[in-house]
Amino acid sequence: MTDTHEMPKYTLVTGVIGSDTHIVGNRILSMALEDAGYHIVALGALTPSEDFVKAALETAADAIMVSSLYGQGELDCKGFRDMCVEAGLQDILLYVGGNLVVGKQDWDSVETRFLDMGFDRAFPPGTRTNEVVEILARDFKERAGDADTGKQ
């Protein structure tokens, strides 16, 4: 952030991607993240992938948290990282979580697919919010330590 006089407060964009109306889990996650001190830009249900990117650009978000619960996440998330790169957000942290695919598939292979798509982390169904909060804090810390170039 350009603000030097105050502690950087991370901004997160949250929402449910595609034609998915399952908002409850995403809202609970958003509330938990807000309680953890993050600034939340909640886009809600039925959010097209480009709206995540536009919102992140305008708000200078540090991470995008994509939820998908209706089994079509893989299709909806295709090219998500590429879109971020296109918008100049190549370094933004990307999380995805929920019922990402249809049927009972091996989680490891699902996770691999999403990581290959450019997500930094993928979370299976049933993940607790505090788990996400902890991992996110760790990721931000790591990034801050990684390089002081980071974000401008």
Place this chain on the structure above:
Amino acid sequence: MSARAALLIDFGSTYTKLRAVDLEGRKLLGTGQGPSTVTSDITIGMQAALGDLEERLGQLPDFRYRLASSSAAGGLKMVTVGLVKELTAEAARFAALGAGARLVDTFAYELSRRDVASIIGHEPDIILLAGGTDGGNSEVILHNAEKLSASDITCPIIVAGNRSAADEVEDILRAAGKDVRLTDNVMPSLGTLDIEPARAAIRTVFIERIIHAKGLDQAHDFFDALLMPTPAAVLEAAKLLSDGPHGHGGLGPLLVVDIGGATTDVYSVADGEPTEGRILQHGLPEPFAKRTVEGDLGMRHNAGEIIEAAGKDTVAVLADAQVPEMAALLKQISADVERLPKSKKERAFDAALAQSAVRIAVKRHAGTVEIVHTVNGPVAAQRGKDLSPVATVIGTGGALVYGRKPSSILSGCLYSEDEPNSLRPRDPALLVDANYMLYAAGLLAEAEPDAAFDFARLSLEPVSAMSEKEGENELRLTSG
């Protein structure tokens, strides 16, 4: 006569128009019209209009207020700059249009050298610089401030972007000697519009500078104040009619359509929220008082574009003319944009153009609803404003007041089974601003809200009453 009269002046692009009203008796005392002479000496047109008024009244009363609006000399030309096209750039656009500006160009993302050259080429009166939510992206607005500061731009720049970057943006521009005005962010947080402060800042610049820049101060002996651009006065009148004076007794949600020679403007005063519970609202919320301008829908300057947008056959059916015949009519008005219709054919053609312009302009202004198929079944998603419950539609402009078939023309705004996704009014009362009083009421709204409301209200005539006069009057275009 007592000093309870008011003179309301509209310096238009074609005419200088006057309305003299009796504030106590709530009467329109008379009207006057002269040519628009802003390019030579504005006082000539003003003198002519006053002469016209005096002739009708016998003697000019003492005026307690002499207030003016202007759309002359190209209107209030503005350029807006934002970050994401659908977000802060759109919010900046809403602010400029709501302030009555003629938006000559809009930019999003980082300005290039070419963009800056194009801005200079437009010779804007004001640039509105937005970008980033508060605490959000500041790189882009800083970049754009640098670009503007390094340019030869001399017009005022209103900064209405990311609060966290505002000081720096101001410093950059001021250091380069630019006229900078700082105001609140048009989008303080994502999806929240706050355009009133920017609108107020635009109006301040208009009052301070535009009067001089457009040569309107030559006429300063004739008026006390030039308050706002004419479209802003119409929006003020629309708000007053909707809310009522002091917020009581208004007409409720309403729509105003102004069919002009060069553009068709649409104003809505309505929250436009979904009318049914199960509908999800999508996209940026829109201003409660919203103005859109369709630069490709003008009765004279863009008649060909109206036909193109509406479809040749559709317009031909409405005009009761054959397509080749219509082409000849079009050629005629394109060759002479000040032409008034003379024959029955020409009047029918004008009415068809106006009806088509109304339909397309209101369709673009109104929101849409789409059915999205989800695993839980179909869900309706709304974008923009749902105007279907709007109970009052007011038409203004020469084509309606002096032309044929005002009821058919204005019915173009209605919801149609053919376009079920377009959330246009379903069953409104269709009214015409018969005495062209909206701008006048808008000018008076602040000083005399009760009288202003009555004047606007009294000028409204149902189209059914107007229809009796069909064909009697010559069509006159009141705005250009």
